[in-house]
Amino acid sequence: MASHEQALVSLLNHVALSLDGAVLGVALAYVAVRSVLKFTFNYTALGKLRKAPSVSVSDLRSLLGDSETEGNSKNSQLVIVRGTVEAKSVVDSSWKSFRPAILVSWESGDKAVVVQRTQTCIYNEWKGFFGWTSDLRALFSRSRRQRESTSFRTVPFVLIDGRQWTHADYVVVNLDGSRHPLPLTTVYQKLQPINASPYTFLQALFGHEYPVGLLDEEKILPLGKDINAVGLCSFRDGIAEIRSSKDLPYFLTEMSKDQLLVDLAFKTNILFWGGIIFGSMSVAILGYAAIRNWNKWKEWRLRRQLQQQGHDVSNDADSQTAGDDEPEEVPDGQLCIICLMRRRRSVFIPCGHLVCCQGCAILVEREVAPKCPVCRQQIRNSVRIFDS
Known part of the structure; x- marks a missing residue:
């Protein structure tokens, strides 16, 4: 297969599988509906031929x-x-x-x-x-x-x-x-x-x-x-x-009457099972696509909310910690392990680790399932530490 033919096949495959297969599911649903309609037509015709x-x-x-x-x-x-x-x-x-x-x-x-x-x-x-x-x-x-x-x-x-x-x-x-x-x-x-x-x-x-x-x-x-x-x-x-x-x-x-009945019954069975198979595949693919896109939308909405909250908290934390840090250099052992810019100021409860500045501690605390970045133990809140 030539390179441009491979590109065309790849494009068609990408379109069919877009939206987690929703396009493919709709196409299969269309085929299933057509099969059901033809099955209904052939089944009715089969009954009439038997009586003729x-x-x-x-x-x-x-x-x-x-x-x-x-x-x-x-x-x-x-x-x-x-x-x-x-x-x-x-x-x-x-x-x-x-x-x-x-x-x-x-x-x-x-x-x-x-x-x-x-x-x-x-x-x-x-x-x-x-x-x-x-x-x-x-x-x-x-x-x-x-x-x-x-x-x-x-x-x-x-x-x-x-x-x-x-x-x-x-x-x-x-x-x-x-x-x-x-x-x-x-x-x-x-x-x-x-x-x-x-x-x-x-x-x-x-x-x-x-x-x-x-x-x-x-x-x-x-x-x-x-x-x-x-x-x-x-x-x-x-x-x-x-x-x-x-x-x-x-x-x-x-064809004679018997041959017509056999031929039409075979086509009717093919359409019946084809409608069931394509219909089941379309329902499964559309259901999977709906669940996947619904979860993606919820994740996107939660991420937007967290970004908005994090932006507001970061502004508040910057304003609170702007005057707390000393102008001199902070030793490496006392730098926040997240931002590596400010001094460690907050202790996580209940693990008691002092590893973050106040701003990063607030961001960790506002997560959906907050955990200590060192021991990965779930935390309830953080406490600001002041030098005497």
Whole structure:
């Protein structure tokens, strides 16, 4: 690891552990709250999936009944429908059925109802001779850089029972408002290198990122693919229609009901224990930080009070002892062992040691737990000694 990377890691570590770990505790608490919210969402979705019936397209009408109430969401029911992908134009009884509206993959030529083409630009990772600023630049500019462009095309499609399909048994798939991932199949993937230009050398020299390759991918939802649709199903003008539910993390998937339950139960358990672990860690760290900072604040307040009292006492002691010391030199054996400036004048009670001047004796006596500086015995007060 380079020196600037070590400095960056050290800075992040210092920020995380600042205030005795309070910042780290808050971050862990945020992760714990997010885990709990996701756990609640997944737990609710798991209960709904367990109750949802899993049927084929041909059995859907008998399950829901032949209701033709248009746009009535109260008649919607959560179901798991197993079917085969087919273009909607095939089942339309109109002149359009002679020209089915389907999509064709640009590269493989496969017929599909959804085509997603993505171009991802790959940048270099070398930091160059003057690239010590690239890490800081990457924190702010890399997230804003447009690294990929995606084109998404779709045509209306339905699910049919591929084994015993009649033109009356199909369910229309409504993708409006759905943000769930689709079970797309990759049919094309190619990495094309980008030729370097004279400007590329300067970019590399000063640590700026420059493109080195372009990854081209194409994914499709092909005709004839068997998938499960998990959503709210209802009849509109006598035609079954299924749409996604915001309360579920799945819509179109290749997994069966049992696989969905196992996958969602595993994620729910991970979120549950993750929330408990991160929550316990955040409570422990925040509690430790609160106690430590509270003790530091009390120590700081006590120290300020003692400094203020010591300042006042020192002024009083200086004024009292200003005229007591003789102008001649004080022998070494009679100097105060604390300030080493004035003559020993005060005796500590009960140990009886005469080792301090009056001012230093008053300062020792005003401490929280006053002790004799010689024998370390706790003292009650001090007595001024006068020469005869």
